[in-house]
Amino acid sequence: MIDFKKIHVKKSNSSHINSIYLISKSNIKNSWSIESFNDDFNNIFSEYFSLMYENKIIGFISIWVIIDEVTITNISIHNEYKGIGLSNYLMDYLINNYDNYTILLEVRESNKIAINLYKKFKFKEIGRRNNYYKFPSEDAIIMKKF
Template sequence: MGEMVIREMELADVDQVMEVEVATFAAPWPTDIFYQEILDNEHAFYFVMELDKKIIGYIGTWIVIDDMQITNIAVTPAYRGMKLGEMLFRYTIQFAIKLGVARLSLEVRKSNIVAQKMYRKFGLVPGGIRKNYYAVDQEDAIVMWVNL
């Protein structure tokens, strides 16, 4: 594998991030949401994972006071199963700890067992269910969280 870099997302990254988004999610976010997050949301922190200067993954977060919410995390399908999502998640947790974040939470599809197993590796535990959370198919989300 070539040179791997994780860094803060910039406006110039949005087109490549959208490629990852569209390849990953049945209901991808529209492009303008990413621009709004970067430009207008003081609580948003987004990071990209680059392999040889090509974005192959990203993670989005909101930090409010000492709580971090993961808004989304994705790795291009061709690079899944290589522990890159774990690397990106670990980087984000380390970033959060440096900022004094006390709790991290996220929603994950009830059917996404692979992601749930990864989150459990980082100590996240189920804390509840959001019924019919996903608009496309009304699948439930499991809320997972951990104290950092």
């Protein structure tokens, strides 16, 4: 069991990218490559936040911020720490810090766990991208926070 008082979110720096990549790769079958994470991290519109526990990165959320809109690009928790509400912690952090922004995301239609998480935070489906994902081919559900 972890001590939630020792958990905090901090803005990620370039030294975090390898840990972020490894967390993503362990959770997502077709995760971004390390090069994609590095490129995205260096994009002027990207912001990354690391979920820290005892100086260890145990999760992260990444977003693009363009004018008054935030798009969640990735959210992932280390396998060792799944199932105890840490995705909620990251979503709370994001929503509390970007409450004046329109918040959007896209998610695989088969990712029911993520969809239920987003619905809990008042996200609703606003569209679809047919066959957006490959391996396997699958629709992306576009969701917006209301």
